[in-house]
Amino acid sequence: MPGVTKEQIERAKEWDLLSYLQTYEPHEVKRCGGAEYRTVTHDSLKISNGKWHWHSRGIGGRTALDYLIKVKGMGFVAAVETLCGEPGAIVVGAFKRRQEENIQKLFSLPEKNRCGRAMVSYLQGRGIDADIISQCIGNGSLYESRKYHNCVFVGSDPAGKARYAFLRGTYGQFKKDVDGSDKQYGFYLPAADRGSPFLAVAESPVDALSIATILKRQGEDWQRNHYLALGGTAPRALIRFLHDHPAVTCISLCLDNDKAGLVGMGKIREAIRQDPVLWGRIQKIVDNPPPVSCGKDYNELLQGQEAIRAGSRQQAKKQGQRHKGIEM
Numbered sequence: 001m002p003g004v005t006k007e008q009i010e011r012a013k014e015w016d017l018l019s020y021l022q023t024y025e026p027h028e029v030k031r032c033g034g035a036e037y038r039t040v041t042h043d044s045l046k047i048s049n050g051k052w053h054w055h056s057r058g059i060g061g062r063t064a065l066d067y068l069i070k071v072k073g074m075g076f077v078a079a080v081e082t083l084c085g086e087p088g089a090i091v092v093g094a095f096k097r098r099q100e101e102n103i104q105k106l107f108s109l110p111e112k113n114r115c116g117r118a119m120v121s122y123l124q125g126r127g128i129d130a131d132i133i134s135q136c137i138g139n140g141s142l143y144e145s146r147k148y149h150n151c152v153f154v155g156s157d158p159a160g161k162a163r164y165a166f167l168r169g170t171y172g173q174f175k176k177d178v179d180g181s182d183k184q185y186g187f188y189l190p191a192a193d194r195g196s197p198f199l200a201v202a203e204s205p206v207d208a209l210s211i212a213t214i215l216k217r218q219g220e221d222w223q224r225n226h227y228l229a230l231g232g233t234a235p236r237a238l239i240r241f242l243h244d245h246p247a248v249t250c251i252s253l254c255l256d257n258d259k260a261g262l263v264g265m266g267k268i269r270e271a272i273r274q275d276p277v278l279w280g281r282i283q284k285i286v287d288n289p290p291p292v293s294c295g296k297d298y299n300e301l302l303q304g305q306e307a308i309r310a311g312s313r314q315q316a317k318k319q320g321q322r323h324k325g326i327e328m
Contacts, residue, residue, distance in 0.1 A: 140156075150174065153229070203230055239271055249281060
């Protein structure tokens with residue numbers, strides 16, 4: 001396709017409409033009830049279950065790319081560039097201004113929703129253990145936002161002051177750092193013993209909680225570890241964490257089993273090696289991505305295990321019913 005690459009097209013297609021609107025046109029989104037939304041400009045354009053449909057015009061689609069072309073009237077190239085944030089996009093000027101404004105904004109946590117039902121349902125749907133979710137809610141590192149009902153994963157400094165927050169939509173693929181967040185401070189689930197030497201490092205909060213869940217369900221002492229999410233693969237949050245937690249000496253790098261994750265683990269090792277304080281203190285660093293046969297990240301591994309467990313329960317139930325029928 002002239003003007004855009006195949007990679008750009010694939011990246012553009014990753015945007016679902018709800019995530020796009022919540023990120024760039026939040027004033028356009030209005031909840032209709034339940035998990036259905038509509039746009040303010042076109043009240044018959046409904047968004048639900050990852051799809052959108054403009055009922056009065058009889059058109060619809062799945063992606064934000066479809067929306068920009070069919071509703072906004074953009075050309076294909078301009079729409080792809082818009083979603084990729086590339087030069088030449090119609091909204092690129094506004095996109096850049098938004099980035100510049102975010103740098104100037106003071107960090108502020110989103111307003112908390114009194115009921116975290118959507119958040120808990122979403123995380124349990126991803127396989128995360130209920131007790132681990134409750135522990136995060138209890139220590140203030142996790143809550144549900146009042147607006148849009150996103151999961152809010154909070155990163156705090158050693159004094160307990162929130163410095164960073166990551167938003168994960170409970171519907172669609174929406175992901176975003178809160179404006180003004182300091183990436184030195186990642187989401188963190190502490191060990192039962194705050195002086196524990198063991199740390200598991202993941203890219204995302206969901207992966208960090210997935211690791212804890214997997215260990216718990218294997219019957220291991222999951223609470224002996226600290227769990228830190230980097231918010232990506234850069235080592236910045238880990239280096240800050242290690243300086244703030246001098247008892248940590250053993251690190252398990254549980255980044256994704258893809259090119260970015262594998263390269264990221266190498267960069268983390270190099271960053272620690274270049275820090276004379278840390279290099280003299282850290283005793284063990286283990287690369288521990290999930291097995292490639294089980295998915296690229298630990299949440300995919302967890303969900304695979306949950307599917308197997310659910311299948312076993314269903315089979316046991318059928319066998320129980322069969323035996324009951326014979327006895328009767």
